[in-house]
Amino acid sequence: MNDIAPPSPRATGPRPGGRSARVQAAIHQAVRELLAEGPRESVTVPAIATRAGVTPSTIYRRWGDLSQLLADVAVEQLRPEGAPVDTGTYRGDLALWLEQYRDEMSSAPGRTMLRDVLSVARAENTGKCLLYCTTQIDMIHERALARGERPLATAAVIDGIVAPMMYHLLFAAKTPSAADVSRWLDDLIERQG
Amino acid sequence: MNDIAPPSPRATGPRPGGRSARVQAAIHQAVRELLAEGPRESVTVPAIATRAGVTPSTIYRRWGDLSQLLADVAVEQLRPEGAPVDTGTYRGDLALWLEQYRDEMSSAPGRTMLRDVLSVARAENTGKCLLYCTTQIDMIHERALARGERPLATAAVIDGIVAPMMYHLLFAAKTPSAADVSRWLDDLIERQG
DNA sequence: GGCACTAAAGCAACTATTTAGCGTTTAGGA
DNA sequence: TCCTAAACGCTAAATAGTTGCTTTAGTGCC
Numbered sequence: 001m002n003d004i005a006p007p008s009p010r011a012t013g014p015r016p017g018g019r020s021a022r023v024q025a026a027i028h029q030a031v032r033e034l035l036a037e038g039p040r041e042s043v044t045v046p047a048i049a050t051r052a053g054v055t056p057s058t059i060y061r062r063w064g065d066l067s068q069l070l071a072d073v074a075v076e077q078l079r080p081e082g083a084p085v086d087t088g089t090y091r092g093d094l095a096l097w098l099e100q101y102r103d104e105m106s107s108a109p110g111r112t113m114l115r116d117v118l119s120v121a122r123a124e125n126t127g128k129c130l131l132y133c134t135t136q137i138d139m140i141h142e143r144a145l146a147r148g149e150r151p152l153a154t155a156a157v158i159d160g161i162v163a164p165m166m167y168h169l170l171f172a173a174k175t176p177s178a179a180d181v182s183r184w185l186d187d188l189i190e191r192q193g
Numbered sequence: 194m195n196d197i198a199p200p201s202p203r204a205t206g207p208r209p210g211g212r213s214a215r216v217q218a219a220i221h222q223a224v225r226e227l228l229a230e231g232p233r234e235s236v237t238v239p240a241i242a243t244r245a246g247v248t249p250s251t252i253y254r255r256w257g258d259l260s261q262l263l264a265d266v267a268v269e270q271l272r273p274e275g276a277p278v279d280t281g282t283y284r285g286d287l288a289l290w291l292e293q294y295r296d297e298m299s300s301a302p303g304r305t306m307l308r309d310v311l312s313v314a315r316a317e318n319t320g321k322c323l324l325y326c327t328t329q330i331d332m333i334h335e336r337a338l339a340r341g342e343r344p345l346a347t348a349a350v351i352d353g354i355v356a357p358m359m360y361h362l363l364f365a366a367k368t369p370s371a372a373d374v375s376r377w378l379d380d381l382i383e384r385q386g
Numbered sequence: 387g388g389c390a391c392t393a394a395a396g397c398a399a400c401t402a403t404t405t406a407g408c409g410t411t412t413a414g415g416a
Numbered sequence: 417t418c419c420t421a422a423a424c425g426c427t428a429a430a431t432a433g434t435t436g437c438t439t440t441a442g443t444g445c446c
Contacts, residue, residue: 019441019442020394055397058396158360159357160353167351167359173316213422237403254423254424255423
């Protein structure tokens with residue numbers, strides 16, 4: 001699972017090799033464990049450092065800040081693991097993927113990760129979220145084209161379904177339901193004509 | 194609207210009277226000033242306390258946390274000041290209000306306030322954001338009904354325009370443009386038939 | 387393989403922030 | 417005016433965050 005550093009053009013860049021990678025992995029895992037087992041406020045830099053067998057200064061130097069580390073871990077967790085399931089139709093693929101996405105984001109850990117990602121000023125992490133999402137929807141799109149179907153534009157899916165879903169998740173008291181999602185999807189498909 | 198605290202059921206209620214209110218106002222103002230004049234990381238609890246002429250422990254006791262105080266101040270700033278401008282038509286009212294909203298939220302301080310509000314776990318603050326927004330759109334809606342126009346459902350405006358606007362603001366690299374907003378508005382009105 | 391180079395981690399002393407305990411002030415009500 | 421308790425001020429102790437310097441160990445070159 002872990003090949004080490006490619007032998008390429010690196011005059012004086014970062015050093016992703018063995019130890020750094022191990023330390024980063026240990027820290028990420030420590031964060032995940034602490035988040036899973038205790039209340040949020042117990043996830044502190046010294047606690048993470050101890051759990052990971054590392055000194056706090058390492059964390060501060062690499063991430064600068066607890067919130068950035070949390071954002072980093074969160075965006076990592078949010079990365080999709082593979083291609084969306086193939087159900088045989090565009091509509092089916094999209095509906096299933098959306099439902100899974102809704103489910104993941106509505107969960108307590110999902111919401112926490114979202115908050116962590118959003119609370120950091122740097123756009124890098126939020127950009128990755130959008131990228132992951134776009135990529136998945138694009139895959140479904142491509143598959144539909146290959147089948148000879150007429151899929152929606154990815155941007156339309158983002159604006160018409162993902163955006164309201166996230167908006168409700170972030171701002172409304174209650175998380176969006178599966179019915180909400182299919183309603184948005186139906187509207188979009190109907191509008192397409 | 195009327196008399197103060199009902200007699201009996203206040204065994205252990207809050208105390209909104211004179212001093213508390215003064216202290217809170219001083220602290221809020223100190224936060225706004227510090228946010229306006231310096232970089233974000235210089236806005237610390239001790240700094241706020243000094244500026245407000247208060248001891249840090251007061252802040253920790255009342256808000257528990259810098260992020261909660263920031264969220265509190267932010268949501269206060271985000272509160273609309275009055276009714277939306279009356280341009281004579283539903284479409285005009287809505288377009289103008291949306292543009293102003295977009296402008297405010299896209300600005301650096303607007304984005305900062307949004308982040309502050311979203312990064313706190315308690316749903317109370319985010320709920321207020323949604324409420325403010327809904328209330329404004331509802332006013333425009335009511336005015337349109339009084340004129341005999343046929344306005345969009347408020348929920349449709351939220352899901353079809355506000356939501357994608359916020360989604361782009363939060364997740365995309367570049368903030369949504371005025372053209373994006375009018376496109377979303379046009380789509381919605383056209384769909385209404 | 388051995389060597390030089392340097393990014394990254396460790397260590398430790400230091401500063402800043404947060405929390406806790408306890409006395410004092412003052413809003414709210416008789 | 418007087419009483420009660422919420423809310424604040426103060427201080428000290430605990431915890432978190434920062435920094436300079438030292439040591440470790442990837443990486444490229446011979």
